[in-house]
Amino acid sequence: MLARPRRSVLYMPGSNAKALAKAATLPADAFILDLEDSVAPDAKEIARAQVIEAVKGDFGGREIVIRVNGPHTPWGTDDLIAAAAAGPDAILLPKVDGPGEIMLAARVMRENGAPERTRIWAMMETPNAILNAGQIAAVSADPASRLAVMVMGLNDLAKETRAKLTPGRPTMLAWLANCIVAARAHEIDVIDGVYNDIKDLDGFRAECRQGREMGLDGKTLIHPSQIDICNDAFAPSAAEVDGARAIIDAFALPENAGKGVIQLNGKMVELLHADMARRTLAIAEAIEAMSKVAA
Incomplete structure:
Protein backbone atom coordinates (compact mmCIF):
# COMPACT_ATOMS: atom_id res chain seq x y z
CA MET A 1 0.00 0.00 0.00
CA ALA A 235 1.57 10.14 13.28
CA PRO A 236 0.70 6.58 14.29
CA SER A 237 1.85 6.00 17.87
CA ALA A 238 4.20 3.14 18.74
CA ALA A 239 1.24 1.30 20.28
CA GLU A 240 -0.80 1.76 17.10
CA VAL A 241 2.06 0.44 14.96
CA ASP A 242 2.53 -2.58 17.24
CA GLY A 243 -1.21 -3.25 17.20
CA ALA A 244 -1.31 -3.01 13.41
CA ARG A 245 1.53 -5.51 13.05
CA ALA A 246 -0.22 -7.90 15.46
CA ILE A 247 -3.42 -7.80 13.39
CA ILE A 248 -1.62 -8.43 10.10
CA ASP A 249 0.46 -11.22 11.63
CA ALA A 250 -2.64 -12.85 13.10
CA PHE A 251 -4.47 -12.94 9.77
CA ALA A 252 -1.34 -14.42 8.17
CA LEU A 253 -1.40 -17.48 10.45
CA PRO A 254 -2.32 -20.73 8.63
CA GLU A 255 -5.23 -21.41 10.98
CA ASN A 256 -6.76 -18.04 10.05
CA ALA A 257 -6.45 -18.44 6.29
CA GLY A 258 -9.67 -17.43 4.54
CA LYS A 259 -11.33 -16.14 7.68
CA GLY A 260 -13.18 -12.83 7.70
CA VAL A 261 -13.25 -12.54 11.48
CA ILE A 262 -10.77 -13.72 14.11
CA GLN A 263 -10.14 -13.21 17.81
CA LEU A 264 -7.03 -11.35 18.94
CA ASN A 265 -6.30 -10.67 22.60
CA GLY A 266 -9.93 -11.29 23.46
CA LYS A 267 -11.30 -8.91 20.82
CA MET A 268 -13.09 -9.52 17.54
CA VAL A 269 -10.99 -8.42 14.56
CA GLU A 270 -12.37 -8.23 11.02
CA LEU A 271 -10.68 -7.94 7.62
CA LEU A 272 -11.53 -4.24 7.62
CA HIS A 273 -9.25 -3.89 10.65
CA ALA A 274 -6.48 -5.55 8.64
CA ASP A 275 -6.97 -2.96 5.89
CA MET A 276 -6.72 -0.18 8.48
CA ALA A 277 -3.62 -1.85 9.93
CA ARG A 278 -1.91 -1.97 6.55
CA ARG A 279 -2.49 1.76 6.06
CA THR A 280 -1.15 2.49 9.56
CA LEU A 281 2.06 0.61 8.77
CA ALA A 282 2.36 2.23 5.35
CA ILE A 283 2.11 5.72 6.87
CA ALA A 284 4.59 4.85 9.64
CA GLU A 285 7.07 3.45 7.12
CA ALA A 286 6.68 6.48 4.84
CA ILE A 287 7.31 8.85 7.74
CA GLU A 288 10.46 6.94 8.67
CA ALA A 289 11.69 6.92 5.08
CA MET A 290 11.07 10.65 4.68
CA SER A 291 12.92 11.46 7.91
CA LYS A 292 15.95 9.54 6.60
CA VAL A 293 15.90 11.48 3.31
CA ALA A 294 15.56 14.80 5.12
CA ALA A 295 18.48 13.93 7.41
Whole structure:
Protein backbone atom coordinates (compact mmCIF):
# COMPACT_ATOMS: atom_id res chain seq x y z
CA MET A 1 0.00 0.00 0.00
CA LEU A 2 1.34 3.41 -1.02
CA ALA A 3 0.84 6.26 1.45
CA ARG A 4 2.16 9.80 1.59
CA PRO A 5 2.29 11.52 4.99
CA ARG A 6 0.59 14.90 5.03
CA ARG A 7 0.58 15.45 8.79
CA SER A 8 1.96 19.00 8.77
CA VAL A 9 1.45 21.32 5.79
CA LEU A 10 3.09 24.70 6.34
CA TYR A 11 2.07 27.86 4.48
CA MET A 12 5.10 29.90 3.34
CA PRO A 13 4.51 33.45 2.00
CA GLY A 14 5.79 33.62 -1.56
CA SER A 15 6.89 37.21 -1.08
CA ASN A 16 9.25 36.30 1.79
CA ALA A 17 12.48 35.07 0.20
CA LYS A 18 14.06 34.24 3.58
CA ALA A 19 11.11 32.08 4.58
CA LEU A 20 11.22 30.21 1.28
CA ALA A 21 14.93 29.53 1.73
CA LYS A 22 14.34 28.28 5.29
CA ALA A 23 11.65 25.79 4.26
CA ALA A 24 14.12 23.06 3.34
CA THR A 25 15.41 23.02 6.94
CA LEU A 26 11.98 22.51 8.55
CA PRO A 27 10.49 19.09 9.37
CA ALA A 28 7.03 19.67 7.87
CA ASP A 29 5.69 16.96 5.57
CA ALA A 30 4.63 19.49 2.95
CA PHE A 31 4.95 23.19 2.15
CA ILE A 32 2.43 25.47 0.46
CA LEU A 33 4.33 28.26 -1.27
CA ASP A 34 1.62 30.89 -1.20
CA LEU A 35 0.81 33.47 -3.86
CA GLU A 36 -2.66 34.27 -2.54
CA ASP A 37 -3.76 35.47 0.91
CA SER A 38 -0.34 36.07 2.44
CA VAL A 39 0.91 38.24 -0.44
CA ALA A 40 -0.01 41.91 -0.87
CA PRO A 41 -1.29 42.99 -4.31
CA ASP A 42 1.83 45.02 -5.10
CA ALA A 43 4.06 42.01 -4.34
CA LYS A 44 2.19 39.38 -6.39
CA GLU A 45 4.50 39.31 -9.41
CA ILE A 46 7.68 39.33 -7.31
CA ALA A 47 6.26 36.52 -5.20
CA ARG A 48 5.44 34.47 -8.30
CA ALA A 49 9.01 34.75 -9.58
CA GLN A 50 10.46 33.82 -6.18
CA VAL A 51 8.18 30.80 -5.79
CA ILE A 52 8.89 29.49 -9.28
CA GLU A 53 12.62 29.70 -8.50
CA ALA A 54 12.17 28.11 -5.05
CA VAL A 55 10.44 25.06 -6.53
CA LYS A 56 13.74 24.12 -8.17
CA GLY A 57 15.35 23.58 -4.75
CA ASP A 58 15.90 20.39 -2.77
CA PHE A 59 13.30 19.94 -0.03
CA GLY A 60 14.42 16.51 1.12
CA GLY A 61 11.53 14.61 -0.37
CA ARG A 62 8.82 16.80 1.18
CA GLU A 63 5.80 17.71 -0.91
CA ILE A 64 5.88 21.17 -2.53
CA VAL A 65 2.60 22.88 -3.38
CA ILE A 66 2.01 26.27 -5.00
CA ARG A 67 -1.18 28.09 -4.02
CA VAL A 68 -2.18 30.32 -6.91
CA ASN A 69 -4.57 33.25 -6.96
CA GLY A 70 -8.07 32.56 -8.22
CA PRO A 71 -9.00 32.94 -11.91
CA HIS A 72 -11.23 35.91 -11.04
CA THR A 73 -8.17 37.96 -9.97
CA PRO A 74 -5.70 39.85 -12.18
CA TRP A 75 -2.96 37.33 -11.30
CA GLY A 76 -4.75 34.00 -11.37
CA THR A 77 -4.24 32.95 -14.97
CA ASP A 78 -0.56 33.91 -15.03
CA ASP A 79 -0.03 32.18 -11.68
CA LEU A 80 -1.55 28.93 -12.93
CA ILE A 81 0.41 28.95 -16.19
CA ALA A 82 3.71 29.66 -14.40
CA ALA A 83 3.04 27.08 -11.69
CA ALA A 84 2.15 24.44 -14.28
CA ALA A 85 5.41 25.01 -16.13
CA ALA A 86 7.40 24.90 -12.86
CA GLY A 87 6.08 21.41 -12.09
CA PRO A 88 5.61 21.34 -8.28
CA ASP A 89 4.10 18.30 -6.61
CA ALA A 90 0.74 20.04 -6.60
CA ILE A 91 -1.09 23.29 -7.29
CA LEU A 92 -3.59 24.49 -4.68
CA LEU A 93 -6.67 26.19 -6.12
CA PRO A 94 -8.34 28.76 -3.84
CA LYS A 95 -12.07 29.25 -3.31
CA VAL A 96 -13.21 26.27 -5.33
CA ASP A 97 -17.01 26.27 -5.63
CA GLY A 98 -17.58 23.19 -7.77
CA PRO A 99 -16.04 20.45 -9.93
CA GLY A 100 -15.93 22.56 -13.08
CA GLU A 101 -13.17 24.73 -11.66
CA ILE A 102 -11.03 21.64 -11.04
CA MET A 103 -11.41 20.39 -14.61
CA LEU A 104 -10.74 23.84 -16.10
CA ALA A 105 -7.55 24.25 -14.07
CA ALA A 106 -6.43 20.74 -15.03
CA ARG A 107 -6.86 21.61 -18.71
CA VAL A 108 -4.81 24.79 -18.33
CA MET A 109 -2.11 22.81 -16.54
CA ARG A 110 -2.02 20.17 -19.27
CA GLU A 111 -1.83 22.80 -22.02
CA ASN A 112 1.06 24.55 -20.27
CA GLY A 113 3.35 21.61 -19.67
CA ALA A 114 2.52 20.49 -16.14
CA PRO A 115 4.15 17.11 -15.50
CA GLU A 116 1.74 14.24 -14.99
CA ARG A 117 2.87 13.93 -11.35
CA THR A 118 1.67 17.50 -10.56
CA ARG A 119 -1.61 17.09 -8.70
CA ILE A 120 -4.40 19.51 -7.83
CA TRP A 121 -5.35 20.39 -4.26
CA ALA A 122 -8.67 22.22 -3.71
CA MET A 123 -9.40 24.79 -0.99
CA MET A 124 -12.75 24.11 0.68
CA GLU A 125 -13.47 27.60 1.97
CA THR A 126 -16.79 28.76 0.50
CA PRO A 127 -20.40 27.80 1.26
CA ASN A 128 -20.71 26.31 -2.24
CA ALA A 129 -17.61 24.18 -1.65
CA ILE A 130 -19.25 22.62 1.40
CA LEU A 131 -22.56 22.09 -0.42
CA ASN A 132 -20.74 20.55 -3.40
CA ALA A 133 -18.06 18.60 -1.51
CA GLY A 134 -19.21 15.24 -2.85
CA GLN A 135 -19.25 16.45 -6.45
CA ILE A 136 -15.85 18.08 -6.07
CA ALA A 137 -14.27 14.95 -4.60
CA ALA A 138 -15.94 12.76 -7.22
CA VAL A 139 -13.98 14.29 -10.11
CA SER A 140 -10.88 12.54 -8.72
CA ALA A 141 -12.19 9.39 -10.44
CA ASP A 142 -11.25 11.05 -13.74
CA PRO A 143 -7.43 10.89 -14.07
CA ALA A 144 -7.55 14.09 -16.12
CA SER A 145 -8.75 16.01 -13.05
CA ARG A 146 -5.48 15.48 -11.11
CA LEU A 147 -7.42 16.03 -7.86
CA ALA A 148 -5.65 14.47 -4.87
CA VAL A 149 -6.38 16.56 -1.76
CA MET A 150 -9.00 18.86 -0.28
CA VAL A 151 -7.80 21.56 2.15
CA MET A 152 -10.15 23.13 4.68
CA GLY A 153 -10.21 26.93 4.82
CA LEU A 154 -12.14 27.63 8.01
CA ASN A 155 -11.20 31.31 8.34
CA ASP A 156 -12.81 32.06 4.98
CA LEU A 157 -15.79 29.88 5.85
CA ALA A 158 -16.25 31.83 9.07
CA LYS A 159 -16.17 35.07 7.09
CA GLU A 160 -18.60 33.88 4.42
CA THR A 161 -21.09 32.24 6.79
CA ARG A 162 -20.75 34.65 9.75
CA ALA A 163 -20.25 31.61 11.99
CA LYS A 164 -17.95 32.09 14.97
CA LEU A 165 -14.70 30.11 14.97
CA THR A 166 -14.46 29.20 18.68
CA PRO A 167 -12.51 26.58 20.71
CA GLY A 168 -13.72 23.09 19.89
CA ARG A 169 -15.13 24.43 16.60
CA PRO A 170 -18.77 23.45 17.29
CA THR A 171 -20.02 25.61 14.43
CA MET A 172 -17.65 23.95 11.94
CA LEU A 173 -17.83 20.25 12.84
CA ALA A 174 -20.65 19.42 10.42
CA TRP A 175 -18.77 21.08 7.55
CA LEU A 176 -15.55 19.29 8.42
CA ALA A 177 -17.36 15.95 8.64
CA ASN A 178 -19.09 16.57 5.30
CA CYS A 179 -15.74 17.06 3.55
CA ILE A 180 -14.14 14.10 5.32
CA VAL A 181 -16.92 11.78 4.18
CA ALA A 182 -16.70 13.15 0.62
CA ALA A 183 -12.92 12.64 0.56
CA ARG A 184 -13.13 9.11 1.92
CA ALA A 185 -15.91 8.19 -0.52
CA HIS A 186 -13.60 9.06 -3.40
CA GLU A 187 -10.26 8.04 -1.86
CA ILE A 188 -8.55 11.41 -1.64
CA ASP A 189 -6.91 13.12 1.35
CA VAL A 190 -8.39 15.99 3.35
CA ILE A 191 -6.29 18.44 5.39
CA ASP A 192 -7.54 20.50 8.33
CA GLY A 193 -7.52 24.30 8.45
CA VAL A 194 -5.06 26.51 10.33
CA TYR A 195 -5.01 27.38 14.03
CA ASN A 196 -4.73 31.16 14.37
CA ASP A 197 -3.31 31.62 17.88
CA ILE A 198 0.38 30.80 17.42
CA LYS A 199 1.17 31.15 21.14
CA ASP A 200 -1.61 28.84 22.34
CA LEU A 201 0.19 25.54 21.92
CA ASP A 202 -2.16 23.65 24.25
CA GLY A 203 -5.16 24.77 22.25
CA PHE A 204 -3.36 23.87 19.04
CA ARG A 205 -2.51 20.42 20.38
CA ALA A 206 -6.16 19.84 21.30
CA GLU A 207 -7.33 20.88 17.84
CA CYS A 208 -4.80 18.55 16.21
CA ARG A 209 -6.08 15.71 18.36
CA GLN A 210 -9.66 16.56 17.39
CA GLY A 211 -8.75 16.56 13.71
CA ARG A 212 -7.00 13.21 13.96
CA GLU A 213 -9.97 11.69 15.79
CA MET A 214 -12.34 13.00 13.10
CA GLY A 215 -10.28 11.31 10.40
CA LEU A 216 -8.40 14.22 8.86
CA ASP A 217 -5.02 13.37 7.33
CA GLY A 218 -3.13 16.37 8.68
CA LYS A 219 -3.32 20.09 9.34
CA THR A 220 -2.26 23.28 7.60
CA LEU A 221 0.05 25.47 9.68
CA ILE A 222 1.00 29.14 9.79
CA HIS A 223 4.17 28.97 11.89
CA PRO A 224 7.14 26.57 12.23
CA SER A 225 6.57 26.33 16.00
CA GLN A 226 3.46 24.26 15.25
CA ILE A 227 5.22 21.56 13.19
CA ASP A 228 6.46 19.17 15.88
CA ILE A 229 3.16 19.10 17.77
CA CYS A 230 1.28 18.48 14.53
CA ASN A 231 3.63 15.73 13.36
CA ASP A 232 3.27 13.95 16.68
CA ALA A 233 -0.52 14.25 16.73
CA PHE A 234 -1.09 12.87 13.24
CA ALA A 235 1.57 10.14 13.28
CA PRO A 236 0.70 6.58 14.29
CA SER A 237 1.85 6.00 17.87
CA ALA A 238 4.20 3.14 18.74
CA ALA A 239 1.24 1.30 20.28
CA GLU A 240 -0.80 1.76 17.10
CA VAL A 241 2.06 0.44 14.96
CA ASP A 242 2.53 -2.58 17.24
CA GLY A 243 -1.21 -3.25 17.20
CA ALA A 244 -1.31 -3.01 13.41
CA ARG A 245 1.53 -5.51 13.05
CA ALA A 246 -0.22 -7.90 15.46
CA ILE A 247 -3.42 -7.80 13.39
CA ILE A 248 -1.62 -8.43 10.10
CA ASP A 249 0.46 -11.22 11.63
CA ALA A 250 -2.64 -12.85 13.10
CA PHE A 251 -4.47 -12.94 9.77
CA ALA A 252 -1.34 -14.42 8.17
CA LEU A 253 -1.40 -17.48 10.45
CA PRO A 254 -2.32 -20.73 8.63
CA GLU A 255 -5.23 -21.41 10.98
CA ASN A 256 -6.76 -18.04 10.05
CA ALA A 257 -6.45 -18.44 6.29
CA GLY A 258 -9.67 -17.43 4.54
CA LYS A 259 -11.33 -16.14 7.68
CA GLY A 260 -13.18 -12.83 7.70
CA VAL A 261 -13.25 -12.54 11.48
CA ILE A 262 -10.77 -13.72 14.11
CA GLN A 263 -10.14 -13.21 17.81
CA LEU A 264 -7.03 -11.35 18.94
CA ASN A 265 -6.30 -10.67 22.60
CA GLY A 266 -9.93 -11.29 23.46
CA LYS A 267 -11.30 -8.91 20.82
CA MET A 268 -13.09 -9.52 17.54
CA VAL A 269 -10.99 -8.42 14.56
CA GLU A 270 -12.37 -8.23 11.02
CA LEU A 271 -10.68 -7.94 7.62
CA LEU A 272 -11.53 -4.24 7.62
CA HIS A 273 -9.25 -3.89 10.65
CA ALA A 274 -6.48 -5.55 8.64
CA ASP A 275 -6.97 -2.96 5.89
CA MET A 276 -6.72 -0.18 8.48
CA ALA A 277 -3.62 -1.85 9.93
CA ARG A 278 -1.91 -1.97 6.55
CA ARG A 279 -2.49 1.76 6.06
CA THR A 280 -1.15 2.49 9.56
CA LEU A 281 2.06 0.61 8.77
CA ALA A 282 2.36 2.23 5.35
CA ILE A 283 2.11 5.72 6.87
CA ALA A 284 4.59 4.85 9.64
CA GLU A 285 7.07 3.45 7.12
CA ALA A 286 6.68 6.48 4.84
CA ILE A 287 7.31 8.85 7.74
CA GLU A 288 10.46 6.94 8.67
CA ALA A 289 11.69 6.92 5.08
CA MET A 290 11.07 10.65 4.68
CA SER A 291 12.92 11.46 7.91
CA LYS A 292 15.95 9.54 6.60
CA VAL A 293 15.90 11.48 3.31
CA ALA A 294 15.56 14.80 5.12
CA ALA A 295 18.48 13.93 7.41
